[in-house]
Amino acid sequence: MSLPKTYEPSNYEPTTYALWEVSGVFKPKGKGQPYGIVMPPPNANGNLHVGHALSFDLEDMLVRYHRMIGEDAVLIPGSDHAGFETWVVYEKELQKQGKTRFDYSREELYGQVWDFVEARRGDVGLQLRALGVGADWENSVFTLDTKVIATVYETFHKLWEEGLIYRGERIVNYCTHHQTSFADIEVVHKEEKGKLWHIAYPLLDKVGEIVVATTRPETMLGDTAIAVHPNDERYKDMIGMQVQVPLVHREIPIVADEAVDMSFGTGAVKVTPAHDPTDFEIGKRHDLSVVEVITTEGKISPEASQQFAHQDIAQARAGVVNMLEAEEIIRKVENHVHNVGHCYKCGTTIEPLIKDQWFLRIGELAKPAIKSIEAGEVKFVPASKGKLVVQYLKNLRDWNLSRQIPWGIPIPAFQNEADHSDWVFDTRVDDETIEVNGKTYRREEDTFDTWFSSSQWPYIVTNHLQDMPSGMPGASLKRFYPNSVMETGHDLLDRWVARMIMMGLYRTGKVPFEEVYMHGMVLDEKGQKMSKSKGNVLNPMEVIAKYGSDALRLGVIMNRSAGQNQAFSPATVVAGRNFCNKLWNIARFIEPHVEKFGTSKPEAKSLADHWVLARLDTARKDIDSFLKQYRFAEAADLMYHTIWGDVADWYLEASKTESNRSVLTWVLETSLKLAHPFAPFVTETIWSTMEGDRPLLAESAWPKKPEYDIIAAGEFDRLCDLVSEIRFVSSDLPGAKQALLYGSDVLVADNSELIKRLGNLKEIKSTEQPQGLRLAVPGREVWLDVEEDVMYEHQTKLELRLAECRDRIVRLQTRLDNSGYVDKAPKAVVEQTREELKEQIELERRLGKELDVIED
RNA sequence: GGGUGAUUAGCUCAGUUGGCUAGAGCGCACGAUUCACAUUCGUGAGGUCGCAGGUUCGAGCCCUGCAUCGCCCACCA
Numbered sequence: 063m064s065l066p067k068t069y070e071p072s073n074y075e076p077t078t079y080a081l082w083e084v085s086g087v088f089k090p091k092g093k094g095q096p097y098g099i100v101m102p103p104p105n106a107n108g109n110l111h112v113g114h115a116l117s118f119d120l121e122d123m124l125v126r127y128h129r130m131i132g133e134d135a136v137l138i139p140g141s142d143h144a145g146f147e148t149w150v151v152y153e154k155e156l157q158k159q160g161k162t163r164f165d166y167s168r169e170e171l172y173g174q175v176w177d178f179v180e181a182r183r184g185d186v187g188l189q190l191r192a193l194g195v196g197a198d199w200e201n202s203v204f205t206l207d208t209k210v211i212a213t214v215y216e217t218f219h220k221l222w223e224e225g226l227i228y229r230g231e232r233i234v235n236y237c238t239h240h241q242t243s244f245a246d247i248e249v250v251h252k253e254e255k256g257k258l259w260h261i262a263y264p265l266l267d268k269v270g271e272i273v274v275a276t277t278r279p280e281t282m283l284g285d286t287a288i289a290v291h292p293n294d295e296r297y298k299d300m301i302g303m304q305v306q307v308p309l310v311h312r313e314i315p316i317v318a319d320e321a322v323d324m325s326f327g328t329g330a331v332k333v334t335p336a337h338d339p340t341d342f343e344i345g346k347r348h349d350l351s352v353v354e355v356i357t358t359e360g361k362i363s364p365e366a367s368q369q370f371a372h373q374d375i376a377q378a379r380a381g382v383v384n385m386l387e388a389e390e391i392i393r394k395v396e397n398h399v400h401n402v403g404h405c406y407k408c409g410t411t412i413e414p415l416i417k418d419q420w421f422l423r424i425g426e427l428a429k430p431a432i433k434s435i436e437a438g439e440v441k442f443v444p445a446s447k448g449k450l451v452v453q454y455l456k457n458l459r460d461w462n463l464s465r466q467i468p469w470g471i472p473i474p475a476f477q478n479e480a481d482h483s484d485w486v487f488d489t490r491v492d493d494e495t496i497e498v499n500g501k502t503y504r505r506e507e508d509t510f511d512t513w514f515s516s517s518q519w520p521y522i523v524t525n526h527l528q529d530m531p532s533g534m535p536g537a538s539l540k541r542f543y544p545n546s547v548m549e550t551g552h553d554l555l556d557r558w559v560a561r562m563i564m565m566g567l568y569r570t571g572k573v574p575f576e577e578v579y580m581h582g583m584v585l586d587e588k589g590q591k592m593s594k595s596k597g598n599v600l601n602p603m604e605v606i607a608k609y610g611s612d613a614l615r616l617g618v619i620m621n622r623s624a625g626q627n628q629a630f631s632p633a634t635v636v637a638g639r640n641f642c643n644k645l646w647n648i649a650r651f652i653e654p655h656v657e658k659f660g661t662s663k664p665e666a667k668s669l670a671d672h673w674v675l676a677r678l679d680t681a682r683k684d685i686d687s688f689l690k691q692y693r694f695a696e697a698a699d700l701m702y703h704t705i706w707g708d709v710a711d712w713y714l715e716a717s718k719t720e721s722n723r724s725v726l727t728w729v730l731e732t733s734l735k736l737a738h739p740f741a742p743f744v745t746e747t748i749w750s751t752m753e754g755d756r757p758l759l760a761e762s763a764w765p766k767k768p769e770y771d772i773i774a775a776g777e778f779d780r781l782c783d784l785v786s787e788i789r790f791v792s793s794d795l796p797g798a799k800q801a802l803l804y805g806s807d808v809l810v811a812d813n814s815e816l817i818k819r820l821g822n823l824k825e826i827k828s829t830e831q832p833q834g835l836r837l838a839v840p841g842r843e844v845w846l847d848v849e850e851d852v853m854y855e856h857q858t859k860l861e862l863r864l865a866e867c868r869d870r871i872v873r874l875q876t877r878l879d880n881s882g883y884v885d886k887a888p889k890a891v892v893e894q895t896r897e898e899l900k901e902q903i904e905l906e907r908r909l910g911k912e913l914d915v916i917e918d
Numbered sequence: 919g920g921g922u923g924a925u926u927a928g929c930u931c932a933g934u935u936g937g938c939u940a941g942a943g944c945g946c947a948c949g950a951u952u953c954a955c956a957u958u959c960g961u962g963a964g965g966u967c968g969c970a971g972g973u974u975c976g977a978g979c980c981c982u983g984c985a986u987c988g989c990c991c992a993c994c995a
Binding site for chain 1: 921922923924929930931932933934937938939941942943944945948949950953954955957958959960961962974975976988989990991992993994995
């Protein structure tokens with residue numbers, strides 16, 4: 063025996079992967095129906111987690127399957143510079159060295175982070191290989207590769223030329239710790255307990271005051287108006303009057319604006335355009351001046367208040383409240399729970415600040431995307447995600463593209479030193495200043511939001527926009543746009559998938575992919591979200607080291623449905639590991655019988671032969687259908703049970719009585735093929751151990767329908783029914799093996815050796831004078847030869863079964879007596895019920911006879 | 919506040935045009951075993967499918983309401 067007793071994944075996985083890689087099987091062939099998946103690029107800097115394992119395993123399964131059914135399948139890998147994510151990690155490194163970002167230029171920092179990432183970049187590739195992910199490594203793309211930057215610049219330029227890009231002072235979400243702004247989507251809102259202060263502002267045009275309610279009294283230093291609702295009777299008379307801001311004694315107007323909610327607080331709101339998005343909008347409508355109170359460091363600015371200058375926000379708030387109390391103009395303080403934005407990395411409260419940023423107008427881009435999705439040009443699995451994304455696209459506001467971090471693609475824009483409103487597009491981003499038409503322009507120091515480049519990933523990776531002669535390396539990838547399917551986590555629906563559809567349509571006029579499969583999150587064993595801060599992140603490499611890569615794959619895909627979060631289950635991984643070992647031992651059993659591998663044609667002789675061919679063929683068809691519907695867990699489950707149950711437990715056991723080399727060979731080949739997408743390593747390892755000239759399993763063809771006789775296969779089903787009944791009845795019987803007696807029963811007569819082995823019987827004898835327990839199997843004339851007292855013990859069990867059987871008969875009969883059912887249900891269903899009833903009546907008769915014998 | 923998902927066996931979960939006695943893995947009980955595999959084999963126990971109504975010949979699945987848990991989105995100061 064050339065294979066050891068148990069499968070040890072770590073002994074084979076690396077060499078098996080090398081086999082694939084050397085053979086070039088993962089590269090596109092250039093002919094056949096294109097099937098391309100672009101991998102959501104993992105962060106180049108860092109380790110994979112189990113969620114990645116799920117994602118990449120699903121992609122790999124799809125690609126392996128489509129390759130085997132003859133398509134030109136490719137998985138194009140990549141890695142992500144992950145702008146902000148990586149920057150956060152690197153900034154911590156800087157901190158350790160006692161440095162900050164301000165000690166270096168943008169170029170220096172970019173270079174440092176590049177080296178930092180480069181040193182760890184290989185790890186991700188190794189981890190992906192350990193997962194068994196068969197990707198086209200030569201065409202791997204890094205998100206900062208020249209071709210990426212070039213395309214991103216083209217896109218930005220096109221958007222600029224078409225007026226879809228603008229630079230504007232807007233309220234941005236600013237993290238004072240990371241010193242950068244964020245897109246709305248990157249802000250995490252949390253409920254916080256705060257206070258609602260009611261503060262009286264004295265009127266200047268008449269005696270009196272107007273009371274406003276605020277959660278942020280310190281921002282009153284920057285108030286430039288009070289706003290009320292135009293329909294609010296309480297304040298109608300005051301609209302247009304001037305009031306005085308306490309503490310700073312600025313005169314500001316009372317304006318009417320529909321954005322004000324009459325029912326909240328006092329119905330009057332202080333307007334601080336510099337630090338609140340709504341206030342900013344009100345400010346624009348009423349042409350209010352803007353006073354910035356809070357700096358990018360999160361301190362009070364000296365321009366706003368000498369008194370509170372350089373204090374942090376909490377301190378200033380306390381100070382302001384104190385002074386207001388001293389002036390006796392706080393009318394009321396309420397407890398108030400409200401949502402506050404936080405940095406998703408460090409938890410710092412996000413400050414809405416005014417900054418000059420680059421924005422992308424979303425409206426015109428979102429419309430075609432919505433239309434395409436609604437027209438079904440992009441199909442979502444699960445379908446509900448399509449509706450969600452449309453909802454999201456309809457409510458999108460303009461996209462802030464600017465990030466104040468050096469690790470990213472520099473924004474290719476320059477500002478006229480003499481005229482700050484004059485900006486030009488230029489890609490010479492390495493020059494701090496450039497000359498255009500005799501004027502000096504200074505470069506923008508900000509970089510793009512990572513998702514701006516990521517949103518263009520499908521057409522960049524496939525070189526779709528590049529003008530390439532067909533022979534050129536990389537030109538062959540063009541046929542993979544639009545991608546066949548985008549497989550990614552449902553958490554990226556908004557920030558990535560929606561944007562890819564928008565940008566894909568914008569640049570190429572085509573949707574970037576035809577289908578989207580969204581997997582759910584892999585939670586920890588207790589069902590909690592995995593996160594670094596909780597320390598419950600599971601490294602897939604540890605799981606692989608313990609159980610093997612295939613076991614991990616089976617463990618994460620089984621028992622899981624699309625879009626649904628689910629806890630990681632070590633028990634399922636163990637089940638996967640055991641399955642691999644089962645396959646291994648199936649191979650060990652069949653190996654001595656194997657004829658030439660790779661060209662086998664099964665010649666079925668016995669009933670079992672016909673049956674196993676039928677079972678594998680049916681399984682193949684059903685796996686096809688499951689995989690086409692992205693029902694991975696069901697496909698894997700079917701594969702698992704067909705191989706373990708049908709092949710191992712029935713067919714191999716049967717072949718111990720009568721073996722058929724050609725069928726055994728085909729069964730092993732076919733099992734390996736069906737299992738390959740789900741367990742690539744162990745199947746390829748076994749495949750390569752067998753005799754015969756043939757390609758690697760990974761490049762072999764998916765099984766085709768073999769020749770078999772459906773009647774013979776059905777006969778074997780009858781035989782299995784009999785064996786199951788024998789086992790069921792004898793499991794209760796005390797003592798040694800039983801003997802089976804039969805009357806005129808051809809199936810039993812022809813297969814007595816087989817039945818004896820499978821039923822674990824002492825012997826099988828033909829008899830004219832039956833005795834013992836008559837077995838209640840429709841169509842059979844068989845008895846278990848047992849002593850009388852044993853029969854009495856068995857009586858209760860029989861009675862129970864008889865009762866159940868009668869119960870069923872009543873139910874079936876009632877159903878058939880119901881004219882509504884007979885008239886309205888499909889004929890086939892009614893027919894089935896009739897058949898069922900006939901069978902049950904037959905069973906009842908047999909059970910009755912069995913009991914009669916005992917009672918006599 | 920809006921949206922969305924979940925609720926099925928002791929545990930983790932499948933169950934896609936409504937149709938046989940609701941399934942899997944793990945766990946549990948009983949039994950087996952030199953001859954592919956104890957990472958094994960055989961047998962079994964265990965479920966009013968969250969609750970209440972409705973539609974239907976027929977509902978785990980469709981409709982309405984309720985309850986509990988989760989996730990996402992959101993500029994009520």
